[in-house]
Amino acid sequence: MFLIVLLVVLAGIVFYFIGIYNGLIRGRLNFENALAQIDVQLTRRCDLIPNLVEVAKGYMKHERETLEAVIAARERSLGGIAGAKAHPGDPAAMRELASAEGQLNQSLGRLLAVSEAYPDLKANQNMMQLTEELTSTENKVAFARQAYNDAVMGYNVLREVFPNYIVANMCNFGQAYVLEIEAPEKRDAPKISF
Secondary structure, three states: OOHHHHHHHHHHHHHHHHHHHHHHHHHHHHHHHHHHHHHHHHHHHEEEEEEHHHHHHOOOOHHHHHHHHHHHHHHHHHHHHHHHHHOOOOOHHHHHHHHHHHHHHHHHHHHHHHHHHHHHHHHHHHHHHHHHHHHHHHHHHHHHHHHHHHHHHHHHHHHHHHHHHHHHOOOOOOOOOOOOOHHHHHHHHOOOOO
């Protein structure tokens, strides 16, 4: 009788730990899926950039440096996306992606700011449409990044609570890292003068 009770208790403990392991797997898959959604939007944005540059190139013959900076930032962004896909949640991959996206945002901002000096370019239908698509994609990126960061937070909480912590360490479930894209203009407090 004692042996049967002992086997039932051991089976219960084993099934409990299997449940914890499966929960950690679900958490990891959730944040990896959320990163895939970011990848879709960032890739879409990178696909729009060559068209934007081509439209601008016809009008901005003297702004070659700005156009080349946008193309270089796009290439770095694609590399950051590939690195993040290869190592989801890895702190180095997330920092590289965030840095590449920050640089791309700055380059695109400069391109759009310089395009303001070219009224014909601003009025160009293709430029207006591409700018609108880019803005829409930026909003989708922000939503996808929030979903990813929420999934990472949920996973990290799941792996840190007791007894999940024990299973996570035994099975090498490492901490995942959020994606924070630096936007200097959002960090500065607005200056108001009367």
